[in-house]
Amino acid sequence: MRQPLLALLAKEPAHGYELKLALEQIFGEAYPSPNIGQIYVTLKRLEQDGLVRSEDVEQTTRPNKRVYELTPAGRDALRAWVGEPSDGPRVRDEFFIKLILAPMAGLADRMELMNSQRRHYLGIMRNLTELQAEADPADAPARLLIEGAILHLQADLDWLERCQEELV
């Protein structure tokens, strides 16, 4: 949550609720709707770390609002985050460990493990293809996220097939 907030504040100063709305608007329904409490807590920590500063802005009809802006240190931290490559996704190591260890312990049959895992993946894939069919064509972030999830799942299935070829 820290970096997205810094990135939004790099564009212009804003208060907490505006940041929540901006995230929802940019990522559409693809992004888990951020919790407002979590946003306030994160902003407070960013301020303690010297990455943002804030001031109260008086409002006539409502309570004052606290507007946040990026500090030079915040801008440096943001640049560093944008500049470094992001981690690749981790492989589904939990299933793999089950697949390798459970048969050794006589707890399961590898083919059965792979069959049930494949069924599970295909069930998820059914959901994703339905989401893809229903997705708003104008909402590019949502569409691309679903496609990303589909491609990852396809890779998991291909990997399962490789495991089947070598381990059964």
Next chain:
Amino acid sequence: MRGRARKLPPGADPPVTPRLGELPAPPTPPGLLKTSKLVKVYRADGVTVEAVRGVDIEVAIGEFVAIMGPSGSGKSTLLHVLGGLEPATSGEIWLRGKRVDRLSTAAWAILRRQHIGFVFQFFNLLSNMTVADNVELPALLAGATPRQARKRREELLAELGIADKAGAAPARLSGGEQQRVALARALANEPSVLMADEPTGNLDSSNTRDVLRLLRRAHAGGQAILMVTHDARVASLADRVINLYDGMVADDAKIVPIPRPVNGVADVLELRG
């Protein structure tokens, strides 16, 4: 689950004692397709390859079944044998209650015209004919009048969004468009079953999505589909997935969607950062 059920020892079911006044169960209507101990062996230059080794499967009328499995597991061979493109070595194939594995090549050709539509990975359109002629040909061969064949072709091409390509040569079309023409041709005679061998294997992501939509629509309209695929997106549309391994059925199960999250996409995808 079928695979598991078959492994039960005979007699595992509790004995059923018919009670007075109880009607006997109505006879099960013949399904669409059924095989029994189906085997396909290739022999060449003293080398024997057992591609399909005793497959028992059933496909119901209107059902969509995907066949998956590693390469070399026998899935394409199985489909080709089921469609009569290659003869079975032994075992039985029943199509709509009739045994067909002993049919001659000519009899298979007639059966295919009426009951089986084929789609391949590389489209296999006739390059010296227009798109329209490619789609009309199967109907004409099956005895439709030119007027009927043209009407059906116009409907299909319009439904697949390629009505404007009717006069084009297949080579002038993109891969996605060619596959749509192949689908139109396969569906021209309203076959009992559409057989497809890696229909999206040669398509990019957006063309795959189009083919997916067409398959979904055809299936919703009652079209039975038997499809070999590596593509889990396509397989996930099926009612059932058969996993083939080493020429045998390793798994045969209905696809059960995971309960949909309340929050839509947001709950399916977890973003980090």
